[in-house]
Amino acid sequence: MATTALVDPETGLTQAQLAARHGLRVAGERPSLTEYSRRLWAYRHFTAAYANAKLVASYSNAKLGQIWQVLTPLTNAAVYYLIFGVVLGQNTIPNFIAYLTTGLFIFNFTQSAVLAGTQSISGNLGLIRALHFPRACLPLAATLTQFQQLLASMIVLVGIVLVTGEPLTLAWLMLPPALLLQAFFNAGVVMVVARMGSKASDLKQVMPFILRTWMYGSGVLYSVKLFDRLPEWASTLIQFNPILVYIELARYALLEQAPLLNESLTQLWLVAAGWAVLGGIAGYVYFWRGEQEYGRG
């Protein structure tokens, strides 16, 4: 049969030459970073629609539906307040409930984004194997979904902060940029865990423990002043903990008398921006390098 021969009878070319002459590309080849970014931008509508769809789908089986978006963080805050505020009698921090909820909600943004990200490739194999789109859409959509959740919990937070007697000051304006920086950092981390989770499915089991350790190292539930008791090197290390930095920024913005680990506001902003840029870019490049691997196996 003519077409099965290695040399095309019409042109006398080998298969590879024939492919090269008509500009065919190797199947499943990874695009360059700039080309990949261009495609990713072209798929921005998909990313947004997918993030939105996930948000809707996550509560589609609950009777109360979307109300859970606000109810979940509220219940969380209530539980931790009961334990740390009432039972353990935390009384060194002024306005502890606002201090706690700020930390909790900011931390929860990273936590749930990372957990969703771990599965953003492995949980969407059907979609990945059926349709071709830049895979980075999926971890980015996971981050975006959690960002929308964060906005809902921020409404709750503002309510709690105001009710507990904090004044509305100009410092509040620092909150949106801080959240945006955190979102960039999260996107980077999410892309890293998405790639790792696509290969090692055990990561899903390990992640909750890593995140819990991270939470205790971020001063969510207790005063960050406790970290001063640690050896010098450890407390310096914790000062650069990205989540702690984002939490401190939010506390700085919303609360008047919250204890802070970082005294210098400039340093806080520099570290926050540094993590956002470094995490975002490194995560993106790391994810792109695995692009042709997703959905295989």
Place this chain on the structure above:
Amino acid sequence: MDDRYETSNDVTVTLPRIVERIPTVVVDDAHVIYRVHKGAGGGNTPVAALRRLVKRSSAPNIQEVHAVKGVSFTAYRGEAIGLIGSNGSGKSTLLRTIAGLLPVNRGAVYTQGQPSLLGVNAALLNDLSGERNVTLGCLAMGMQPDDVARMTPEIIEFSGINQRGDFASLPMRTYSSGMAARLRFSIAAAKKHDVLLIDEALATGDKGFRKRSEQRVRELREGAGTVFLVSHQLSSVRDTCERTIWLESGVIRMDGPTDEVIRAYEAFANGK
């Protein structure tokens, strides 16, 4: 040799066949070996798993399958090619390799543009309504939002899921498997693909839908694309494809006009 030169020079000769055949998929001596998990079996105890981790050896329940063994062919623009063969002959593996989802271990696969694989397990979001899935699917294929809004009613109409009431607004998990497959096919067929790979997707629909989808495959082909169709239903291959590749144990047994190949295949299958 240049194509333009060829065509402009030969104006006086009317060739029975188009001179400029543009290849869309070139498969050059492709070998595909993949690893499968045999599932639970011996050596799957926690102790054994731990020992493997320490010794860094791979799990014993993984087996290598040499699914495609040196396949070469060229597919041209405007062709519809049927892939037939008995179960486990490597048809689906070959399709996934063309789609760029499985790497070749030896040889190469070259494609024009990005082939789209349309399989029966191409799952969308089951918790969302059919309509939202259409929007998502179209956006995932790279369509613009206003095009998507314009095409959505057409796609739902084509899939016929609304024939039994307003299913488009119900979550996809409430669909029967045939309905879901129909919707998936309709989404994928809404866009013009350079290369469309269809894996048993036409078999799931009812008779009316099968007719419509065969018509659609023909339209896609006329839109200068190449269509690959994997099917066990020889009739649908006969109706849609003029060329057929018969794959057996990972090698091409025959490649040629559908009638000839199917006749040979039927003789082979009956003789077994």
